[in-house]
Amino acid sequence: MKRAFTLIELLVVIAIIAILAAILFPVFAQAKTAAKKAKSLAEVKQLGTATIIYQADYDDVFPAAYGSYLGVWRQNFFHDVPADLRSTNAAWVNWHNTHPVNSTQPYRKNYSIMKIDGGREYNVYTGPFLKTPAEVGYTYNGLLQGQSATSVNRVSETPMWHAYWGNLNMKGAAITSPSLYCTGAETTACSYVPQTPTCSGANGTWTVVIIFGTQSGFGSHHIFGNGENWTYTDSSAKFKRLGMQKNGASDFRNDPWTRYDNSARPGGGWYDNNYCHLFSFTPDWDGVQPTAPFEEVWY
Numbered sequence: 001m002k003r004a005f006t007l008i009e010l011l012v013v014i015a016i017i018a019i020l021a022a023i024l025f026p027v028f029a030q031a032k033t034a035a036k037k038a039k040s041l042a043e044v045k046q047l048g049t050a051t052i053i054y055q056a057d058y059d060d061v062f063p064a065a066y067g068s069y070l071g072v073w074r075q076n077f078f079h080d081v082p083a084d085l086r087s088t089n090a091a092w093v094n095w096h097n098t099h100p101v102n103s104t105q106p107y108r109k110n111y112s113i114m115k116i117d118g119g120r121e122y123n124v125y126t127g128p129f130l131k132t133p134a135e136v137g138y139t140y141n142g143l144l145q146g147q148s149a150t151s152v153n154r155v156s157e158t159p160m161w162h163a164y165w166g167n168l169n170m171k172g173a174a175i176t177s178p179s180l181y182c183t184g185a186e187t188t189a190c191s192y193v194p195q196t197p198t199c200s201g202a203n204g205t206w207t208v209v210i211i212f213g214t215q216s217g218f219g220s221h222h223i224f225g226n227g228e229n230w231t232y233t234d235s236s237a238k239f240k241r242l243g244m245q246k247n248g249a250s251d252f253r254n255d256p257w258t259r260y261d262n263s264a265r266p267g268g269g270w271y272d273n274n275y276c277h278l279f280s281f282t283p284d285w286d287g288v289q290p291t292a293p294f295e296e297v298w299y
Contacts, residue, residue, distance in 0.1 A: 036117050037224035041237050043113040047138060047161050048231035050107035051100070060149045062160075062233075065142030065176040067098025073182035073190060075142070076210065078124055078173040081111065081134040085172050086125065100140040101174040114138055115169050116228075120219050122165075124173035133172025139164035142179030143207060143281045144233070146191040152283045155234035159281055162230040162240070166219030166265060177210040178269075178278045192277075194284055199276035207277040209269060215299045218265040221257070226264075233283075252293045256280045259297055268297040 054063055066075045074095065080086055082105070083096035096102060101114060116137030125133070138161045144152075152158050164177050182190035183202040193204040200206065211217070220243075221228055227241040242255055243264035250258040252270040256278055259267030271294040272279040279285055279293065 034224075037229065037239065040117060040224065040229045041239065044138065044161060044229045044231040045235065045237035046108065046113055047104075048235035048237060050104050051160060052235045053107045054104050055149055062144040062147045062149070063100040063103050063140070064098050065100065065140055065145040065179050067095040069095040073188075075176065075179045075182050075208070078170075078175050080125075081114075081136055081172055081174050082131055085129055085131050085133055086127075088130065099174055099176070101134075101136055111136075114174075116163060116167050116223060119167040119169040119223070121169050121171055123171050125171070129172065135169040135171055136174040137163060137165065137167070137169040139174075140176050141281050142176040143192050143277065144283060145180060146189075147283050149233070152233045153286050156232050156236050157287065158233045158283060158285065160231050160233045160235075163219075163221065163223060163228045166221045166228070167223045168219030175210055178207045178281055179210070180204045181206050181208045192283055194282075195272045195274045195276035195279075197274050199274055205276065207271070207281070209278070209296075209298075211298050215261055215265050215267050220264040221260070221266065222264040249295060252295070253289055258295055259299070267299045268295055270294070271296055 051063065055061060066073070066077070066079065068074055069091070079099035079102065080096045081101050083093045083102045087093065105111065111134035114137060115135040119137050121135065140161060141159045144160065180190055180192060181202055182204065188203055190203045222243060224239070226244065227239055229237060230240045231237045242257065243260040244255070245251065246260050246262055248259070250260065252258070257266035257269055261267065269278050270280070271277060273290045273292050273294065275294040279290060
């Protein structure tokens with residue numbers, strides 16, 4: 001005679017399965033996050049390598065951070081990705097091709113590694129489009145514009161590509177932040193100028209950042225656990241821990257952003273003592289921490 005399971009035995013088995021699931025599901029989730037983090041690290045490494053190869057073709061100079069249109073600098077404008085996304089007008093395409101996401105494209109061979117996996121999509125344009133819009137999550141350090149590779153003091157610590165917008169992917173567009181404040185005609189040179197007590201002029205004397213109207217416009221900087229992947233000016237790629245301090249000033253020694261909300265979205269940034277530049281992005285920073293950094297609060 002076959003013996004069936006009793007109700008108590010079935011409940012015990014179900015309870016055991018539930019306990020095992022409760023133990024294993026977080027482990028599976030962590031393994032999935034670790035896999036995405038490793039994939040992203042490999043991609044930002046490729047992004048850094050492509051930029052270094054670009055430099056080799058352009059006298060060891062970093063790519064421009066943004067282009068000019070009709071002879072005027074356009075650092076505060078979105079650039080189409082790809083450059084001929086919405087128009088085939090030669091002057092228009094040349095302007096958008098100057099953005100580093102487009103100018104380094106021949107060395108990357110695809111736009112897919114610009115996207116942050118699992119990120120939130122932000123539709124910059126509504127169309128119509130002439131080509132498929134690329135999704136761009138990684139942002140260029142605009143303080144490197146026009147800099148020689150030999151001018152960077154700490155090549156393995158100075159950011160080249162980072163996730164300024166957190167896990168936000170911009171559809172069909174890219175914008176550089178931080179960037180240099182440049183005014184006037186394109187013929188007026190605009191490159192990084194080291195901090196001074198009076199850095200209120202234009203054309204590279206101070207840093208600007210791009211922000212939306214509210215803090216919720218950012219994505220979370222806790223992309224992979226409690227941080228994200230960056231690539232540096234020597235093309236090395238590392239995991240960067242960010243947003244450990246919420247609703248208050250961050251530790252400026254290891255986090256360029258501050259005033260994170262509960263979703264790890266930044267609300268400000270750390271500048272040098274003279275309020276000229278975001279010091280951790282400057283090519284000439286020697287690693288000495290400012291004695292009294294300026295905390296710019298955006299919201």
